[in-house]
Amino acid sequence: MIDQEVSRDVLEHATRDIFEMMIFMGVERVDPTEFKHLDGNSLLGTITFNGGIEGCFGFCCSDASAKAVAASMLGLDPDDEVADQDVNDAIGEVVNMVMGSIKAAQSVFHDVHVSIPTVIRGRGIEYHPGEGSTGIVDHVKIGDDFSAELSLHWHKHAEKKE
Amino acid sequence: MSKSLLIVDDSATMRKIIMRSVRMSGLQFDSTEEAGNGVEALEKLKASPVDIILCDVNMPEMNGTELVKKVREMDSCRDTKIVMVSTESSQEFIDNLLAEGANDYITKPFTPDKFREKLSPFV
Ligand SMILES: [Mg+2]
Numbered sequence: 001m002i003d004q005e006v007s008r009d010v011l012e013h014a015t016r017d018i019f020e021m022m023i024f025m026g027v028e029r030v031d032p033t034e035f036k037h038l039d040g041n042s043l044l045g046t047i048t049f050n051g052g053i054e055g056c057f058g059f060c061c062s063d064a065s066a067k068a069v070a071a072s073m074l075g076l077d078p079d080d081e082v083a084d085q086d087v088n089d090a091i092g093e094v095v096n097m098v099m100g101s102i103k104a105a106q107s108v109f110h111d112v113h114v115s116i117p118t119v120i121r122g123r124g125i126e127y128h129p130g131e132g133s134t135g136i137v138d139h140v141k142i143g144d145d146f147s148a149e150l151s152l153h154w155h156k157h158a159e160k161k162e
Numbered sequence: 163m164s165k166s167l168l169i170v171d172d173s174a175t176m177r178k179i180i181m182r183s184v185r186m187s188g189l190q191f192d193s194t195e196e197a198g199n200g201v202e203a204l205e206k207l208k209a210s211p212v213d214i215i216l217c218d219v220n221m222p223e224m225n226g227t228e229l230v231k232k233v234r235e236m237d238s239c240r241d242t243k244i245v246m247v248s249t250e251s252s253q254e255f256i257d258n259l260l261a262e263g264a265n266d267y268i269t270k271p272f273t274p275d276k277f278r279e280k281l282s283p284f285v
Contacts, residue, residue: 021271022179074175075182089175097270100249110252116220 002053002108002154008136011150014101015140018094023072025143035139036147042066043087044127045095045119049103051112055135055154057102058127059095065146066091066121084121092117102152129153164192165285166210170203170229171196171218171247180216180247186274189281200224204232211238214284216268219248219259227262234263243284247272 012029019027041063048056061069070082070090095117103109127149129135135153142148167184171177177196184191195212197203199221206212215233219226226246233239243265246256251269259267266280 018271021273070175074178086175086178089173093173093176093179093270097249100251100270103249104251 002106004136006106007102007152008138010102010105011098011136011138011152012140014098014105015150017101018097019142022097023069023094025069025072025146028141030139030141030147032137032139034141035149039124041121041123042125043091043119043121044125045091045117046127047095047099047117048115049099049109049112053108053112053154055133055152056129057095057099058151058153059091059098059148060125060127060151061091061142061146061148063087063121065142065148068146069094069142088119088121092119095119098150127151130155165190165214166193166195166212167191168195168197168203168206168212168215170198170200170215170221170226172198172221173218174198176218183272183274183277184216184281187278187281188274189278189285191285200226200229200232203229207233207236207239207242211236211242213242214281215242215244217244217246217264219246219250227259230259230262230264245280245284 016027019025043061043066045059046056066087067082070087071078071080073090099114133153133155138150140148169177169180195206197206201223217226217229230244245266246259246264247268249270256267268276268280
């Protein structure tokens with residue numbers, strides 16, 4: 001069984017640790033009503049997992065947020081030009097690390113096999129969990145000016161196997 | 163004494179981040195090389211062995227575990243220290259890597275301090 005509240009806490013702590021330790025930016029959970037929805041270009045990083053349980057973790061943010069995260073991760077100035085590939089790689093690494101922390105923190109995830117992250121970019125990209133899945137969606141503020149949507153979903157049928 | 167470092171990771175961005183953390187840790191190396199997977203790393207090691215390898219686990223072509231095995235078969239790398247860097251943090255997984263011949267392990271996310279702690283015994 002996956003406890004949704006536990007998952008929410010794990011997700012929040014993992015994201016905060018990663019951003020503080022490696023990106024040097026603060027992360028704070030915000031109410032969905034305060035979340036600025038993405039209308040321009042955005043990035044979606046996803047990683048799937050399967051085994052005892054199967055599902056997907058997604059990190060979606062604006063192009064500007066992703067650039068700021070990548071610049072900070074690489075130790076560049078916020079105004080420096082960051083290559084698209086570096087931005088994709090940085091978001092992929094964030095997704096990979098969050099998934100690693102989820103895996104370590106909850107026993108139900110211990111034996112899952114985790115895929116290599118995929119990052120896509122475009123206008124109006126949104127994360128859609130598959131049919132019949134359940135999970136959590138969280139919104140976070142990154143630093144003062146940026147934000148992201150975090151989603152962790154798993155298939156109900158897989159959960160029953162536990 | 164002069165020390166050389168090889169950073170092996172399939173993500174060029176992660177290699178830059180590791181490089182940055184090593185620099186911030188205050189440790190100094192005379193030469194730092196990079197490789198994008200195990201195959202590339204072996205080619206570099208055959209040409210010139212290094213003192214320390216920082217090695218990712220999940221990589222295409224040849225992953226970190228296979229690379230550790232191969233390096234341990236190389237006479238020229240008998241004294242090379244291998245420190246793995248990965249998000250995978252289960253004790254069983256780490257023990258297995260150490261049994262294959264890795265010398266230590268750093269879990270992502272990491273801080274520069276972690277690199278100082280894990281690498282200073284080898285420099
Ligand atoms: Mg990798």
